[in-house]
Amino acid sequence: MKISKLAQVSPRARLGENVSIGPYTIVHDDVEIDDGTTIESHCVIGCPTELADGKSLKIGSNSLIRSHSVFYAGSSFGSGLRTGNRATVREKTVAGDGFQVGANAEFQGHTTIGRHVRSQSGVFVPQGTQIGSFVWLLPHCVLTNDPHPPSDVATVGPILEDFAVVCAMACILPGVRIGYGSVVAAKCLVTRDVPAGVIVAGVPARVRGPVEEVRLRGRNGMPAYPWPRHFHRGYPPDVVETWIRRFGEADKEGSPT
Amino acid sequence: MKISKLAQVSPRARLGENVSIGPYTIVHDDVEIDDGTTIESHCVIGCPTELADGKSLKIGSNSLIRSHSVFYAGSSFGSGLRTGNRATVREKTVAGDGFQVGANAEFQGHTTIGRHVRSQSGVFVPQGTQIGSFVWLLPHCVLTNDPHPPSDVATVGPILEDFAVVCAMACILPGVRIGYGSVVAAKCLVTRDVPAGVIVAGVPARVRGPVEEVRLRGRNGMPAYPWPRHFHRGYPPDVVETWIRRFGEADKEGSPT
Amino acid sequence: MKISKLAQVSPRARLGENVSIGPYTIVHDDVEIDDGTTIESHCVIGCPTELADGKSLKIGSNSLIRSHSVFYAGSSFGSGLRTGNRATVREKTVAGDGFQVGANAEFQGHTTIGRHVRSQSGVFVPQGTQIGSFVWLLPHCVLTNDPHPPSDVATVGPILEDFAVVCAMACILPGVRIGYGSVVAAKCLVTRDVPAGVIVAGVPARVRGPVEEVRLRGRNGMPAYPWPRHFHRGYPPDVVETWIRRFGEADKEGSPT
Numbered sequence: 001m002k003i004s005k006l007a008q009v010s011p012r013a014r015l016g017e018n019v020s021i022g023p024y025t026i027v028h029d030d031v032e033i034d035d036g037t038t039i040e041s042h043c044v045i046g047c048p049t050e051l052a053d054g055k056s057l058k059i060g061s062n063s064l065i066r067s068h069s070v071f072y073a074g075s076s077f078g079s080g081l082r083t084g085n086r087a088t089v090r091e092k093t094v095a096g097d098g099f100q101v102g103a104n105a106e107f108q109g110h111t112t113i114g115r116h117v118r119s120q121s122g123v124f125v126p127q128g129t130q131i132g133s134f135v136w137l138l139p140h141c142v143l144t145n146d147p148h149p150p151s152d153v154a155t156v157g158p159i160l161e162d163f164a165v166v167c168a169m170a171c172i173l174p175g176v177r178i179g180y181g182s183v184v185a186a187k188c189l190v191t192r193d194v195p196a197g198v199i200v201a202g203v204p205a206r207v208r209g210p211v212e213e214v215r216l217r218g219r220n221g222m223p224a225y226p227w228p229r230h231f232h233r234g235y236p237p238d239v240v241e242t243w244i245r246r247f248g249e250a251d252k253e254g255s256p257t
Numbered sequence: 258m259k260i261s262k263l264a265q266v267s268p269r270a271r272l273g274e275n276v277s278i279g280p281y282t283i284v285h286d287d288v289e290i291d292d293g294t295t296i297e298s299h300c301v302i303g304c305p306t307e308l309a310d311g312k313s314l315k316i317g318s319n320s321l322i323r324s325h326s327v328f329y330a331g332s333s334f335g336s337g338l339r340t341g342n343r344a345t346v347r348e349k350t351v352a353g354d355g356f357q358v359g360a361n362a363e364f365q366g367h368t369t370i371g372r373h374v375r376s377q378s379g380v381f382v383p384q385g386t387q388i389g390s391f392v393w394l395l396p397h398c399v400l401t402n403d404p405h406p407p408s409d410v411a412t413v414g415p416i417l418e419d420f421a422v423v424c425a426m427a428c429i430l431p432g433v434r435i436g437y438g439s440v441v442a443a444k445c446l447v448t449r450d451v452p453a454g455v456i457v458a459g460v461p462a463r464v465r466g467p468v469e470e471v472r473l474r475g476r477n478g479m480p481a482y483p484w485p486r487h488f489h490r491g492y493p494p495d496v497v498e499t500w501i502r503r504f505g506e507a508d509k510e511g512s513p514t
Numbered sequence: 515m516k517i518s519k520l521a522q523v524s525p526r527a528r529l530g531e532n533v534s535i536g537p538y539t540i541v542h543d544d545v546e547i548d549d550g551t552t553i554e555s556h557c558v559i560g561c562p563t564e565l566a567d568g569k570s571l572k573i574g575s576n577s578l579i580r581s582h583s584v585f586y587a588g589s590s591f592g593s594g595l596r597t598g599n600r601a602t603v604r605e606k607t608v609a610g611d612g613f614q615v616g617a618n619a620e621f622q623g624h625t626t627i628g629r630h631v632r633s634q635s636g637v638f639v640p641q642g643t644q645i646g647s648f649v650w651l652l653p654h655c656v657l658t659n660d661p662h663p664p665s666d667v668a669t670v671g672p673i674l675e676d677f678a679v680v681c682a683m684a685c686i687l688p689g690v691r692i693g694y695g696s697v698v699a700a701k702c703l704v705t706r707d708v709p710a711g712v713i714v715a716g717v718p719a720r721v722r723g724p725v726e727e728v729r730l731r732g733r734n735g736m737p738a739y740p741w742p743r744h745f746h747r748g749y750p751p752d753v754v755e756t757w758i759r760r761f762g763e764a765d766k767e768g769s770p771t
Contacts, residue, residue: 006522008263008280023522024281024538024556026298041540042281042299042556042582044324044342067558067584068299068600070324070342085558085584085602086325088342088360103602103620106360106378118664121620121638122656124378124396138663139638140656142379142397144425144443147474148481149395150375150488154474168658169685171426171444186658187685187703187717189444203444203460203717217661217668224662231664265520265537281538283555299538299556301581301599325556327581327599343582345599345617363617363635381635381653399654401682401700404731405738406652407632407745411731428683428701446701460701460717 004041013046016061030054030073034061037081042068049073051109052091060097069101072109084121096133098235105137114162116235129157134228136165138186147174161196163226181226183211199225222250261298270303273318287311287330291318294338299325306330308366309348317354326358329366341378353390355492362394371419373492386414391485393422395443404431418453420483438483440468456482479507518555527560530575544568544587548575551595558584565623566605574611583615586623598635610647612749619651628676630749642671648742650679652700661688675710677740695740697725713739736764 003009006023013031021027022041031046037059039045045065046057052074060079065071067085074091077099084103093107096115101107105123114133119125123137126145143166145157156175160166164178167186178184179196188205198207199214211225222230228243230250235243260266263280270288278284279298288303294316296302302322303314309331317336322328324342331348334356341360350364353372358364362380371390376382380394383402400423402414413432417423421435424443435441436453445462455464456471468482479487485500487507492500517523520537527545535541536555545560551573553559559579560571566588574593579585581599588605591613598617607621610629615621619637628647633639637651640659657680659671670689677695680686686704693710702719712721713728725739736744742757744764749757 023540024299026280041558042325042538044298047324067561068325068343068556068582086343086361086582086600104361104600104618108378121622122379122636126396136664138660139640139658140397140654142426144396146395148471148484149422149424150393150484150490151473151481152488152490153476165663167663169426169656169683173443186687214662216665219667224665227662227664231666233664233666281556283537299582301555304581325582325600343600343618361618365635379636383653397654399683401653403652405728405741406679406681407650407741407747408730408738409745409747410733426683430700 010046022067028057028073030056032056032058034059034063034079036061037063037065039065040067040069044070047072049091055091066103075109078115102137102139111157116239126157128155130159132160132162132164132180134163135160138166138168138170140168141166141170141172141184143172145174163228165225165227181211183214183225267303279324285314285330287313289313289315291316291320291336293318294320294322296322297324297326301327304329306348312348323360332366335372359394359396368414373496383414385412387416389417389419389421389437391420392417395423395425395427397425398423398427398429398441400429402431420485422482422484438468440471440482524560536581542571542587544570546570546572548573548577548593550575551577551579553579554581554583556582561586563587563605569605580617589623592629616651616653625671630753640671642669644671644673646674646676646678646694648677649674652680652682652684654682655680655684655686655698657686659688677742679739679741695725697728697739 002020004023007021007025009027010029012029013027015033016035018036020038025043028046055074057073058076063081065083069087071089072091075093077095078097080098083101086104087101088106090109092110095113098116100118102120107125108127110127111129113131117135119137120139122140124142143158145155158172159177161180163181166184169187170184172190177193182194183199185201188201189203191204212223214224216222216224226247229247232240259277261280264278264282266284267286269286270284272290273292275293277295282300285303312331314330315333320338322340326344328346329348332350334352335354337355340358343361344358345363347366349367352370355373357375359377364382365384367384368386370388374392376394377396379397381399400415402412415429416434418437420438423441426444427441429447434450439451440456442458446460448461469480471481473479473481483504486504489497516534518537521535521539523541524543526543527541529547530549532550534552539557542560569588571587572590577595579597583601585603586605589607591609592611594612597615600618601615602620604623606624609627612630614632616634621639622641624641625643627645631649633651634653636654638656657672659669672686673691675694678692680698681700683701684698691707696708697713699715703717705718726737728738730736730738740761743761746754
């Protein structure tokens with residue numbers, strides 16, 4: 001265990017084996033950090049809030065939280081959590097293994113997140129969002145939850161089904177459902193539900209066709225989707241195995257390293 | 258008064274009663290912080306800049322500045338200022354009571370802001386913007402002030418009149434005026450002045466109708482605007498009273514908690 | 515030299531004359547900081563990463579890195595680097611003199627940047643981007659590098675030629691080239707190459723005409739572009755001289771202060 005002398009770690013926090021805490025990081029009282037996890041410098045971990053209803057913050061094993069990140073009390077994360085610099089995750093976020101949070105990304109809490117969800121820089125996810133497994137959120141996409149702000153009634157987050165991909169700068173309106181494996185193109189505005197397996201684009205977004213019609217550049221016209229057929233980087237072997245059974249696998253030339 | 262031993266607070270800063278300063282926060286010389294205000298950890302308060310013309314930073318009573326925020330010298334705020342994590346507010350910002358600044362939001366200064374303005378995560382407000390009272394800026398909306406960047410001439414910020422609502426990811430071009438109580442829909446680009454009491458949407462934004470035509474979801478068709486008729490959360494009783502006189506109030510079913 | 519006692523500076527870092535390091539800033543081992551450079555508080559300078567291939571971080575003379583910024587190992591910057599608060603610049607960024615990085619902006623590294631490039635708040639620049647000299651990136655514009663995320667093949671950043679201007683909230687798709695001196699209007703989506711000397715706007719962006727047709731507001735119809743004819747603020751005299759020879763200069767009334 002390597003706790004910086006310049007960190008401020010509560011004696012009540014429960015730290016596993018081989019946990020590292022960087023300088024100028026604050027770890028509050030009711031925090032559990034599992035074995036092998038690294039918290040870099042300048043973070044606030046377990047920031048108290050009444051909205052957490054007294055629940056602790058649990059961070060799974062072998063996680064990496066980069067500098068200047070803020071995690072509020074009352075959330076739980078599986079193993080292999082990984083963030084960029086300045087991630088913000090508020091209370092009542094419940095995420096499975098392998099969750100990635102991009103630099104400057106913000107999750108406002110009260111959100112369920114499946115396994116191996118990867119979000120990138122600057123994404124914004126409001127309260128009440130439901131995210132399945134293996135979902136991608138590309139840089140600076142924004143989800144919303146209030147159909148007529150400001151209001152108290154009817155705030156409802158979007159629902160992203162498994163394997164959905166939301167591209168850069170896309171915006172998804174409240175309560176909209178993105179179907180299994182569908183792709184929301186860059187910079188579009190999604191105003192209504194998107195069925196499974198299609199690509200949508202435009203402002204407002206319209207269905208442009210089945211995802212299989214998008215071709216990988218420079219790969220002899222191999223389909224780019226479903227993406228698990230050719231993209232495996234960083235996923236655990238058992239996950240990749242289920243993908244190969246479900247989706248098949250790209251041929252040698254198409255297979256990623 | 259609870260000043261962390263790990264903070265660096267100038268002896269020249271003037272702190273009121275019951276002021277809290279978190280660890281790793283810097284409070285510079287010429288800063289006045291009123292009674293009951295909390296500054297969390299990792300902040301920079303009163304950051305010196307020549308652009309402040311030697312003016313101090315004044316933060317009103319009962320304010321809450323969350324961690325990693327940066328406030329420059331030369332601004333002043335009424336009571337009840339409240340920020341998310343990593344707010345940035347530069348010099349010569351003059352804001353009334355109840356100003357809220359979202360996480361990762363940036364106000365570039367030289368801006369006047371009325372009472373009870375609420376901005377959310379990731380908003381960007383350039384120099385020279387004029388904001389009335391009771392205005393809402395939803396996540397990741399961006400205001401601009403240079404009609405043909407880069408230039409020195411004719412930079413002019415937008416003007417947001419009282420009760421205006423700018424929704425998520427909207428962009429407002431330089432000098433554009435958003436009229437009293439109007440609503441700028443999500444992700445639209447506002448290229449010209451918007452009259453009072455209408456909703457605009459699209460790229461470029463067009464008037465879609467009077468705001469009263471937007472209906473609250475799940476409220477028997479009750480109008481969503483003017484919003485002060487049904488949304489009062491967190492506003493002081495005397496403010497709400499004036500709203501009820503001016504706009505009326507939603508019936509029991511429609512009234513917020 | 516003025517190194518805060520509250521900073522953590524590696525004895526192996528090489529600091530020039532008159533270098534200032536603010537409180538709560540970390541300077542890692544393999545960092546070279548040239549004369550007259552100021553690093554403000556709460557920064558992480560030379561953050562180690564395997565992706566840097568063991569290369570050091572070099573920061574040129576007379577630079578200013580504002581608070582809460584993070585610079586990874588393995589990059590190099592000319593003199594006069596200047597950032598806003600919370601800039602993030604990752605490994606293998608190679609930038610010439612006078613590079614400006616806006617507040618909350620993120621450069622993901624593996625990027626070449628010419629001389630006197632100015633980026634503003636919240637911009638996002640992915641790996642593999644190529645940026646010429648005298649380029650402007652206005653607030654919250656987003657560049658992308660994966661044509662069908664997630665994928666390993668064919669990721670390719672945009673190419674911005676000299677004097678290009680990318681306005682607020684614009685989005686540029688992977689591999690797209692923005693020609694010499696062209697202007698990408700606010701909030702547009704650039705899906706294909708833009709030739710030199712034109713302005714593009716819309717979603718998707720279309721050519722609207724030669725840049726010379728854009729007129730400076732309040733300047734008797736003087737063209738706004740090429741911008742070096744009327745905007746010189748902060749550029750070194752020798753650079754401005756070459757501009758005057760190449761582009762001519764605005765008359766007295768049009769000349770900037």
